[in-house]
Amino acid sequence: MHRILTRLAAAAAVVVLGAGAASAETKVGIAAEPYPPFTVPDAAGNWSGWEIEIMDALCEEAKLDCTIVPTAWDGIIPALTSGKIDMIIGSMSITEERLKVIDFSDKYYNTPTAIIGLKEVEIEPTNESLSGKLLGVQRSTIHENYVRKHFPDAEVKTYQTQDEANQDLVAGRLDAVQADSLALATFLESDSGKACCDMKGEVEPDEEILGPGVGVGIRQGDTELKEKLNKAIAAIRENGTYEKISEKYFDFDIYGK
Template sequence: MMTMLPAQAADQKPLKVASDVPYEPFEMQRPDGTFTGFEVDLVNAICEQMQRRCEWVKQGWDGIIPGLQARKYDFIASAMSVTPDRRKQVLFADPYYAVPSLWVAPDDSDIDDVSGDLAGKKIGVQRATVQDNYVTQHYPKAEIRRYATADDLATDMSAGRLDLTFITGPLAQDVLINRGNFRQLGEPVSKPKSIFGDGIAAAFRPRDRALVEQFNQALHKVEQNGTYDRLMHQYFDYDIHPDTTQ
């Protein structure tokens, strides 16, 4: 999908944006191949503000940073949390949203909380995410099952092949809780910062500082002119602004 183009941008080379879809409600792909979702719509608005064409590229999560480093695309916009480890590989723009992660269990599960070690329990996570890092660090006695996509994770959860899953809150609502037979377990999780980072942001190659500055300027204009809040309320009934006070 390309953004609507201002006339002065018509001759510029498109900026290619990588995203791992589907990851509802942030990134989704319509039957015609075009992209939609909160993050997609937000980045499209930022691209318009930059007066640049943006072209979306589907890229699996496992290879999304290597693909950026190999110059397959210009930046990543794919619900990527800003973490210390990732800062060693990419240059992040300013965070543009933040969401907690949730534990989800079947309605009939006998698991009441996650305060124990969950030894032997089958926990589903998406591979190489902050949720994967959190579960790996805090529940070493559990049987952790890692999935390439959130859809694959949801499929196994629905089929009864998992005891629990740990994923971002909006995704948990969309692919499990809102579809019935599942419930949130415990409180939302957003700490420690060493794992969950500073929020979610677009990721660029370290050498592209000028492009990141342009992106940040456009992001702040989109926040100031009301576009950000309009899109947020279109997709969510709660505030997802990142905490800039930390």
């Protein structure tokens, strides 16, 4: 009788452990600052936006119990590699430099990079035109890497967040900023953006720096999670969920080529 009870207890423990493993929390790192229309917090700390909805859809499809962990952008990769978070969903471009440290899922969107600037300043997205101009970028991003390579004659100023760069542009402390074209277009639709600035154009492609698109950042060697995410990305594109979410925010195909 004692042996039977022991076996039953062991079997119950296996069931409990199995259930716990199936519902284990997956910590999703996103940038702590607003990045509309991708990630936007409210006063209570709740997040919304296109990327949040895509995250929810991916986690549901992959059967992951996901929890958002807002993280400073310049510390988000160390947070992933140290195990503080399990993946990054934060408009992070897939680049060769990052692939030396982390891995990525397949891309889930791809938009061009652009420059906006003060209306009264004649600027084109070339080194010659930007020579001597004050150009703002968010630090530790592909955009900082790009401007330092392609616009060496510009005076580059880096910022902790894109919003800080945009506000300095509004205040006239910059001539221009470079970032994702969609994020900049959203800023130009705001009251302050409309008043001060306009689109100066898209930069020339450089896949080595800008990458082939945006993917979910994961730890190297986490092949099981990568497989789940890749299947989930393919599934929500095939079943219409991706398009249904996207059409609420955009009038074009954000997935790109």
